[in-house]
Amino acid sequence: xxxxxxxxxxxxxxxxxxxxxxxxxxxxxxxxxxxxxxxxxxxxxxxxxxxxxxxxxxxxxxxxxxxxxxxxxxxxxxxxxxxxxxxxxxxxxxxxxxxxxxxxxxxxxxxxxxxxxxxxxxxxxxxxxxxxxxxxxxxxxxxxxxxxxxxxxxxxxxxxxxxxxxxxxxxxxxxxxxxxxxxxxxxxxxxxxxxxxxxxxxxxxxxxxxxxxxxxxxxxxxxxxxxxxxxxxxxxxxxxxxxxxxxxxxxxxxxxxxx
Numbered sequence: 001x002x003x004x005x006x007x008x009x010x011x012x013x014x015x016x017x018x019x020x021x022x023x024x025x026x027x028x029x030x031x032x033x034x035x036x037x038x039x040x041x042x043x044x045x046x047x048x049x050x051x052x053x054x055x056x057x058x059x060x061x062x063x064x065x066x067x068x069x070x071x072x073x074x075x076x077x078x079x080x081x082x083x084x085x086x087x088x089x090x091x092x093x094x095x096x097x098x099x100x101x102x103x104x105x106x107x108x109x110x111x112x113x114x115x116x117x118x119x120x121x122x123x124x125x126x127x128x129x130x131x132x133x134x135x136x137x138x139x140x141x142x143x144x145x146x147x148x149x150x151x152x153x154x155x156x157x158x159x160x161x162x163x164x165x166x167x168x169x170x171x172x173x174x175x176x177x178x179x180x181x182x183x184x185x186x187x188x189x190x191x192x193x194x195x196x197x198x199x200x201x202x203x204x205x206x207x208x209x210x211x212x213x214x215x216x217x218x219x220x221x222x223x224x225x226x227x228x229x230x231x232x233x234x235x236x237x238x239x240x241x242x243x244x245x246x247x248x249x250x251x252x253x254x255x256x257x258x259x
Contacts, residue, residue: 084119084120084121085117085118085119086117086118086119086120087116087117089107089115091118092105092118095118095119095120095139096139098120098137099120099137099139099155100137100157101157101231101232102259103139103155103230103232104229104234104255104256104258104259105141105153105155105255105258106254106255106258109143109251109254110250110254111145111243111247111250111251112145112146113143113144113145113148113151113251114143114144114145115141115142115143116142116143116144116150117141117142118139118140118141118142119139119140120137120138120139120140121137121138121140122135122136122137122138123135123136123137123138123156136156136157137156137157138154138155138156139153139154139155139156140152140153140154141153141154141155148241148242149238149239149240149241149242150238151236151237151238151241151243151251152236152237152238153234153235153236153237153255154233154234154235154237155232155233155234155235156232156233157231157232157233158228158232158233164180164182165206166182166206166207167206168180168181168182169181169182169183169245170245170249172249174227174249174252174253174256175256177227177228177229177256178227178228179225179226179227179249179252179253180225180226180227181223181224181225181245181248181249182207182223182224182225182226183207183221183222183223184207184208184209184221184222184224185202185207185208185209185219185220185221185222186208186209186210186211186219186220186221186222186239187199187202187208187209187210187211187217187218187219188211188213188214188217188218188219188220189210189211189212189214189217190212190213190214190215190216190217191212191213193212193217195210220239220240221239221240222237222238222239223237223238223239223241223243223245223248224236224237224238224248225237225248225249225251225252227252227256229256234252234255236248236251236252236255
């Protein structure tokens with residue numbers, strides 16, 4: 001069964017908004033971190049036992065579930081430390097230093113989307129037994145525009161080769177760089193949800209995933225543009241975005257030409 005997690009994503013977003021101006025003691029922070037880590041361990045072990053899937057808090061992890069890893073990796077897991085968010089664009093050089101690479105990004109896109117916040121957090125690759133094989137840093141930049149769905153940019157340096165088995169919805173060449181546009185459908189369901197015959201048929205598709213952990217049944221489409229540049233993997237994505245494939249690839253081109 002192909003599975004992903006969304007519950008932590010919802011909690012993360014809510015906490016970021018509610019706790020942005022709240023300070024806590026280091027002792028409390030450590031307790032919270034340990035509790036989150038324990039929950040992530042439990043959920044990861046529960047869900048990746050059947051197929052090679054990607055599990056994590058970061059939304060980007062939801063968008064590479066159809067990729068097959070070349071080595072022993074069966075899952076990726078990650079989480080964002082709410083206390084280490086970069087909420088000013090002026091802090092992005094500091095974020096690059098934490099990432100360990102000079103990368104491309106923009107403060108504002110031509111279509112009006114603009115920088116809201118960013119984070120750089122470790123992502124761990126694990127095998128079937130839950131052993132950590134390696135880890136790497138992943139930069140996540142969030143962009144907003146009025147009441148429109150948010151857009152995010154994930155940047156990381158690939159450690160292991162992978163193959164996307166899905167046929168892309170669209171492609172474009174940008175100065176020798178191939179932009180790949182994909183659309184995935186995610187059905188978020190409660191943990192006690194029982195699959196219907198239609199669900200089981202949909203799961204056979206390479207662009208459809210059932211995700212457990214939501215409080216109610218919800219279907220969303222994930223739109224993303226991916227490309228490789230200067231040894232880094234870029235993923236520009238959003239859920240139920242009001243943008244055409246060309247508009248999203250235009251945003252990707254702005255990032256490519258940013259430096």
